[in-house]
Amino acid sequence: MEMWPANASIREVGPRDGLQNEQPVPAADKVRLINALSHTGVRRIEAVSFVHPKAIPQMADADEVWAAVDKVSDVVYSALVPNQRGLNRAMEAGFDQIEVVVSASDTHNRRNINRSTAESLDEIAALQAVKPAEVIIATSFGCPYEGDVDPLRVAQIVDRVVADGAPRVAFGDTTGMATPIRVRAVIGAVRERHPDLPVLLHFHNTRGTGLANILTAIELGITEFDASVGGLGGCPYAPGATGNVATEEVVHMLHDMGIDTGIDLDRLIEVAAMAQEIVGRELPSGVLRAGPRSRTVA
């Protein structure tokens, strides 16, 4: 299809965003997972976050995990940091790619980190002066407390973080409230003001719309997506609900559509099975359960 690109780039967020929303697992399992992902052909892995262990015990061993990972030269590993202290830890650990988060919704930002969105934006500006970082704008497509989020508000946050030095921006569908019309609205509002800004989309499949949203973004020319192997990661606001879109479901659909990701799908499915074994619960990935469409019954 002429309207589809030849390539898309996946950032694997299972080790960080996924495991951060699961019951804690041993450091050795995290290392094993990251090492296995490094050999699937994926080029970007969000490996750890440097957050306070009281706030997020799942990431208390970030330094230990990262030190033990076999770094693969053609994979870019990134770390999420909440503040200056986290940034220092990430830079000491040798991370070059840094991500920071702010919620478009004030209520979500306050509940999440006890600050207003404006206060977080000031802190992020200070961080950008030290080290340019990707800004992930959470609740870009809706807030579980406030409901709809005005795309103009999201675009204004982009204005601010770009002015403060953010080289790239990601839009997070934190609790799976995006639908194709919301994706078009947010991307449209942002593009009108920042037509050349590199953007990445981060969808959750909480209400089944994950791949429909990715398809919509692909049709808008977006080619960078977060995804989580096996669909690792729950949703704190809806027990049992699906979290991040499963990497192998994204790759499976894109490859069938002729859009290459550089990822070996069979190998990725093996890693999804490992992720399922590590967390000890059935993960929501359909491609993990059923296999790719090319796997025929004997």
Add this chain to the structure above:
Amino acid sequence: MEMWPANASIREVGPRDGLQNEQPVPAADKVRLINALSHTGVRRIEAVSFVHPKAIPQMADADEVWAAVDKVSDVVYSALVPNQRGLNRAMEAGFDQIEVVVSASDTHNRRNINRSTAESLDEIAALQAVKPAEVIIATSFGCPYEGDVDPLRVAQIVDRVVADGAPRVAFGDTTGMATPIRVRAVIGAVRERHPDLPVLLHFHNTRGTGLANILTAIELGITEFDASVGGLGGCPYAPGATGNVATEEVVHMLHDMGIDTGIDLDRLIEVAAMAQEIVGRELPSGVLRAGPRSRTVA
């Protein structure tokens, strides 16, 4: 969006296609489910199938169920029949809307009903002479035994059934092998030869692509879809795999996109909870678990 229609029509298939692929449930529960669905605003319900009880014990009580249902005047109820005997039973029971099935893939047709596709097409022609019926072409987007199915083969089956009197055709993604490119290929091949034929699409969400496929079809101007309340119905070829797309996930996405279905989403979610209670297992519907995006946390 100018490219999206104002309305879409859902046929609820949970009572038949859904329950046929679950462990058997009492007739009274089937009646309760159909009655509740009749008051959601949905206008079409596939209620039962008249098949041999040895082949499909889940539908052995079709006559009993249908006799006990409170028929609502603005709902069109349909029945699936496999052969002349089933058609006779359906007509005696008072059904006016009849569906028959044939698989585009010869191997799937043989494994399913021990006949070649050509033999089934001859039988369907004989049925159409008695009573015009919608033909559901299973495995239109891929076969779990043969793999890819040539869209031209699907189009040629359409040629045949239309010539034999089928007033409308449905394309079944029997084991969830459709992706957006497959949807475009099948619809393109059929439309080239039958631009005005009423068509309906029936997707399974086995590999997560259900709503992406519906979005693609919507963009192609298709407005009729099968869906199953709660996502009732498994997949015989992949234990634990998701079956039909969940009606409330479809309705939730379409309504948010401004495409009306006439269905009351809140009421539908209540029926999905009832369906879950009836089958006694957690159904795969994200909208059932998490609620609609409009349901904010207090």
